[in-house]
Amino acid sequence: MSPVDPVSRSAGTLTDRARGLLRDERVAERPGWLQAVHPVVKLLGVFALIVVTVTFDAPGPPAAMLAVTLVLAGLSRLPPKAHALRTGVPMAVSLVIVAPQAVVFSGSALAGPITVPGASYVATFVLRVGASVSLLGLLLSTTRFASLLGALRSLRVPRTAVTMLAITYRYLLVVFEELSRLVLARRSRRLRSATLRESWREAGALLGTFLLRALDRGERVGRAARSRGGTTGRTYVRRQAIGVADAAFASVVFAAVAAGVLLT
Amino acid sequence: MHILDGYLDLWVAAVAALTSIAVLAFAARRSAGELDGPRAPLLGVTAAAIFAAQMLNLPIPGGTSVHFVGGAFAAILLGPHLAALAMTAVVAVQALVFGDGGIVVLGGNVLSMAIVEVYVGYAIFRVLRPYHERVAVVAAAWTGITLAALTSAVMLGVSQAFAYDVGTVLSIMGGWHGLLGVAEGAITLLAYEFVRETRPDLVADRTSTIDRRRLFRRGSAVVGGLVVLSPAFAWAAGRVGYTEPLEHAAEATGATAHAVTTLPGILPDYGIPGVDPYVGTLVSGVVGAALVLAIGWLAGRPLDPDREPR
Numbered sequence: 001m002s003p004v005d006p007v008s009r010s011a012g013t014l015t016d017r018a019r020g021l022l023r024d025e026r027v028a029e030r031p032g033w034l035q036a037v038h039p040v041v042k043l044l045g046v047f048a049l050i051v052v053t054v055t056f057d058a059p060g061p062p063a064a065m066l067a068v069t070l071v072l073a074g075l076s077r078l079p080p081k082a083h084a085l086r087t088g089v090p091m092a093v094s095l096v097i098v099a100p101q102a103v104v105f106s107g108s109a110l111a112g113p114i115t116v117p118g119a120s121y122v123a124t125f126v127l128r129v130g131a132s133v134s135l136l137g138l139l140l141s142t143t144r145f146a147s148l149l150g151a152l153r154s155l156r157v158p159r160t161a162v163t164m165l166a167i168t169y170r171y172l173l174v175v176f177e178e179l180s181r182l183v184l185a186r187r188s189r190r191l192r193s194a195t196l197r198e199s200w201r202e203a204g205a206l207l208g209t210f211l212l213r214a215l216d217r218g219e220r221v222g223r224a225a226r227s228r229g230g231t232t233g234r235t236y237v238r239r240q241a242i243g244v245a246d247a248a249f250a251s252v253v254f255a256a257v258a259a260g261v262l263l264t
Numbered sequence: 265m266h267i268l269d270g271y272l273d274l275w276v277a278a279v280a281a282l283t284s285i286a287v288l289a290f291a292a293r294r295s296a297g298e299l300d301g302p303r304a305p306l307l308g309v310t311a312a313a314i315f316a317a318q319m320l321n322l323p324i325p326g327g328t329s330v331h332f333v334g335g336a337f338a339a340i341l342l343g344p345h346l347a348a349l350a351m352t353a354v355v356a357v358q359a360l361v362f363g364d365g366g367i368v369v370l371g372g373n374v375l376s377m378a379i380v381e382v383y384v385g386y387a388i389f390r391v392l393r394p395y396h397e398r399v400a401v402v403a404a405a406w407t408g409i410t411l412a413a414l415t416s417a418v419m420l421g422v423s424q425a426f427a428y429d430v431g432t433v434l435s436i437m438g439g440w441h442g443l444l445g446v447a448e449g450a451i452t453l454l455a456y457e458f459v460r461e462t463r464p465d466l467v468a469d470r471t472s473t474i475d476r477r478r479l480f481r482r483g484s485a486v487v488g489g490l491v492v493l494s495p496a497f498a499w500a501a502g503r504v505g506y507t508e509p510l511e512h513a514a515e516a517t518g519a520t521a522h523a524v525t526t527l528p529g530i531l532p533d534y535g536i537p538g539v540d541p542y543v544g545t546l547v548s549g550v551v552g553a554a555l556v557l558a559i560g561w562l563a564g565r566p567l568d569p570d571r572e573p574r
Contacts, residue, residue: 007320007321007322007323009321010319010320010321013319013321014316014319017319017362020362021362024361046367047368050269050366050367050368051274051368053269053270054269054270054272054368054425055274086363090268094270094271098426098427101427101428104427105427125270125425125426125427128270128425129268129270129271131270132268132269132270132366132368133269133270133363133366135269136269136359136363136366136367137363139367140360140361140362140363145360145361148360158292160292161352163308164308164311164350164353165308165353165360166308167305167308167309167312168308168309168311168312168315168353168354168357169312169357169361170308171309171312171313172312172315172316172357172361174312175309175312175313175316176316176319178316179316179317179319183320196323199322199323200323200450200451200454201454203320203322203451203454204451204455204457204458205454205458206320207317207320207451207454207455207458208454208455208456208457208458208459208462209458210313210316210317211310211313211314211317211337211341211455211459212458212459212462212463212466214309214310214312214313215306215309215310215313215341215463215466217309218305218306218307218308218309218313219306221305221306221309222305222306
């Protein structure tokens with residue numbers, strides 16, 4: 001078995017994903033500022049902040065918004081490395097994508113072929129993406145998924161949609177483990193490196209087996225849910241009092257949105 | 265293909281979200297009986313499985329890897345409406361749990377990956393399956409993923425926030441996903457064949473058949489309508505000063521001065537010498553459409569399943 005066999009590497013990808021999912025659930029349980037904010041307030045606040053952020057057309061405001069998100073991340077005791085990675089990778093990718101515009105934009109030269117308007121556009125774009133991703137990361141890391149579903153239900157998102165999201169989330173770890181086991185079983189059966197053709201044939205059978213097992217499991221879950229009295233799912237709405245943390249977060253959102261509107 | 269917040273203008277994200285909501289409401293309505301019944305958990309678990317399956321890396325020459333996307337495969341297994349809902353759950357969980365794709369642009373990601381990919385893939389599968397099942401599966405997966413990428417490209421291209429123009433984004437994303445689509449088609453076919461061998465019931469109950477008379481009636485109506493409208497097209501082309509790009513280029517470069525007519529054709533310039541140009545266009549349309557239909561019919565005869573059973 002080759003150590004760089006991509007099919008075998010999938011087990012690592014699955015483990016990383018599962019680890020990230022569990023880490024977010026753990027962080028959401030920590031005492032922190034945003035963890036104490038009501039999920040509905042937090043969801044609406046973060047959405048409003050992202051809406052304002054994506055309308056910025058100069059580098060200053062998104063940079064300030066990114067700084068605000070980093071302060072919020074600190075106050076909410078988010079793991080700095082994980083949050084930096086979550087924000088930094090999309091920023092780096094965005095930089096690579098829009099970097100040619102630093103040269104393409106016409107205007108006075110900044111350094112070599114790079115123009116001032118071009119550099120300004122690239123900086124604005126990357127900071128805008130970074131601030132948006134950081135805001136979304138704040139929401140996801142400080143909110144348990146069940147609370148997020150409760151917030152969606154409170155905002156009148158149809159029950160069926162929320163139930164589907166809940167079941168999908170609930171079975172993520174189960175299906176991750178199932179696929180990991182299939183990948184590891186394939187790996188343990190191999191005595192030599194797979195050729196490209198063999199890899200594809202095995203991956204097709206593996207994928208087919210996995211999806212069939214998932215379908216069987218889904219049918220079993222459906223029958224079990226029906227036998228318990230229904231498949232409409234629970235409401236996920238939980239009562240939580242509005243407190244100081246909510247007022248403080250709402251103030252931050254209001255101030256940021258007002259500043260954003262005045263600046264654009 | 266996941267678009268992040270900050271890449272799309274707000275109006276583009278809003279239009280995409282409204283379109284997605286409308287289509288998903290239609291899909292939910294068409295599958296209401298199944299969503300409230302025991303298939304709701306089935307859909308949720310299937311969505312989770314498709315999400316996990318997207319993490320299965322497959323080797324491609326050059327030392328890199330691709331992964332399965334699964335929109336067309338979900339459509340083939342579940343039908344288009346349930347598959348659209350399942351893929352929406354996948355895209356939403358990716359955004360709301362893992363931060364793959366933004367929250368303001370969620371509608372745009374749903375539109376490309378859960379709606380265009382699923383419905384286009386299913387339509388291609390339905391149309392081609394009676395002729396050749398394996399080709400239908402590959403074409404469904406390839407077309408689904410490519411058109412999904414093109415949808416994302418159009419959204420990005422029309423957004424002022426993303427400085428590249430539509431043509432550039434379309435060519436880059438279309439070209440790249442056209443290549444990725446080959447891998448998607450291959451893995452979809454392998455998985456489909458496995459399912460067909462082990463659980464034929466899952467793919468057998470949606471066997472489509474062609475109603476030849478209906479197809480002929482509809483095809484004739486469309487072609488006939490276009491032929492009747494051909495003088496109107498000729499008039500409109502004259503009004504806006506349209507010329508064929510190649511003719512325009514030839515005129516601009518002075519190449520027309522050196523043009524030599526080797527074969528004048530039966531209906532030169534889509535007209536009949538000495539006859540009113542619009543009547544000539546109409547006659548040319550009738551003759552051309554009839555010739556193409558005849559050639560198409562002759563070429564398609566070997567594909568007739570009644571003549572040569574597979």
